[in-house]
Amino acid sequence: ALTLGEGFTPLLEVPRLADALGVPNLLIKDEGQNPTGSFKARGLVMAVARAAELGAQELAIPSAGNAGSAAAAYAAAAGLPVHIVVPRDTPLPIVEEIRALGADLELIDGLITDAGARVGAGVRTHGWFDLSTLKEPYRLEGKKTMGYELFEQLGHLPDAIVYPTGGGTGLIGMWKAFDEMEQLGWIGAQRPKMFVVQATGCAPMVRAWERGEETAAPWENAHTYASGLRVPRAVGDFLILRAVRESAGAAVAVSD
Numbered sequence: 255a256l257t258l259g260e261g262f263t264p265l266l267e268v269p270r271l272a273d274a275l276g277v278p279n280l281l282i283k284d285e286g287q288n289p290t291g292s293f294k295a296r297g298l299v300m301a302v303a304r305a306a307e308l309g310a311q312e313l314a315i316p317s318a319g320n321a322g323s324a325a326a327a328y329a330a331a332a333g334l335p336v337h338i339v340v341p342r343d344t345p346l347p348i349v350e351e352i353r354a355l356g357a358d359l360e361l362i363d364g365l366i367t368d369a370g371a372r373v374g375a376g377v378r379t380h381g382w383f384d385l386s387t388l389k390e391p392y393r394l395e396g397k398k399t400m401g402y403e404l405f406e407q408l409g410h411l412p413d414a415i416v417y418p419t420g421g422g423t424g425l426i427g428m429w430k431a432f433d434e435m436e437q438l439g440w441i442g443a444q445r446p447k448m449f450v451v452q453a454t455g456c457a458p459m460v461r462a463w464e465r466g467e468e469t470a471a472p473w474e475n476a477h478t479y480a481s482g483l484r485v486p487r488a489v490g491d492f493l494i495l496r497a498v499r500e501s502a503g504a505a506v507a508v509s510d
C-alpha cells in the first residue's frame with residue numbers, strides 16, 4: 255500500500271455562513287488539506303497502489319488539473335512513470351506542480367474529454383495503464399472513504415450533502431459507501447439528500463436533472479473558473495443522476 259497522508263480531513267463548523275444561509279448546522283469538509291490540495295488524492299492513492307500491485311509499468315490519465323497533480327504525486331511515490339494530459343489553459347500552479355513531480359505532461363487544445371481521447375490512443379498503442387475516471391474500479395474505492403469519514407466524524411450521516419460535481423466519482427463513491435454501511439448494519443435505509451452543484455458555464459448534470467433525464471447530453475463550450483468542474487461529459491452520468499433521484503436531492507447550477 256501507498257500513502258502520502260491523504261484523508262481524514264477536518265469537518266469545519268462555519269456558524270457565520272450557516273447564519274447567513276439560514277441553515278441551523280453547516281459543516282465544510284476541507285478536502286483542500288489532502289496532499290496536492292484536493293480530494294483527487296483519495297482516489298489516486300488507491301488506483302496507483304493497485305496498478306503497481308497488478309504490475310502496471312506505465313500509467314496515464316487525462317485531467318482537468320487536480321487529478322493530474324495527484325496522479326503525479328502517487329506515481330512518483332510508487333516509482334512508476336505517468337503520462338498526464340491536461341487542457342492548455344489549466345491553471346499554471348497545477349501545471350507546474352505536475353512538472354515538478356516528474357510526470358510526462360502533455361498540454362492539449364481542448365477539454366478533459368479531448369485529453370481522454372489522447373490518453374485512449376496511448377493506451378491502445380503503448381499499453382499504458384488507464385487511470386481515467388471510472389475506467390478502473392479503484393479510484394471510486396478511494397473516494398468513497400469520504401462517506402465513511404462523515405459517519406466516523408459525526409457519529410451519524412448528515413441530512414444533506416452538497417457536492418461540487420465534475421465527473422462525479424466522489425458522489426458515486428459516497429453513495430456506494432452508504433450501501434456498504436447499510437449491509438454492515440451500521441445505518442438503516444435512510445440516506446442523506448445528495449445535492450449536485452455545477453457552474454452555470456458547465457452544468458450537464460443540472461440540465462439533465464431538470465429535464466428528468468437518466469443520462470446527460472455533453473455540454474457545449476464548457477467554461478468555468480472552477481477548473482475541477484469543467485467536465486462537459488461524465489462517464490458515470492447515470493449513476494450521479496440516480497443517486498440524486500433516489501436520495502430526493504437536486505442538482506443546481508451557480509455562477510462562478
Ligand SMILES: *Cc1c(COP(=O)(O)O)cnc(C)c1O
Nearest residue numbers: 292320419420421422423424482
Ligand atoms: C475533481 C474536483 C471536483 C469534482 O469531483 P468529482 O468527484 O470528479 O465530481 C470538485 N472540486 C475539485 C476541487 C476537484 O478537483
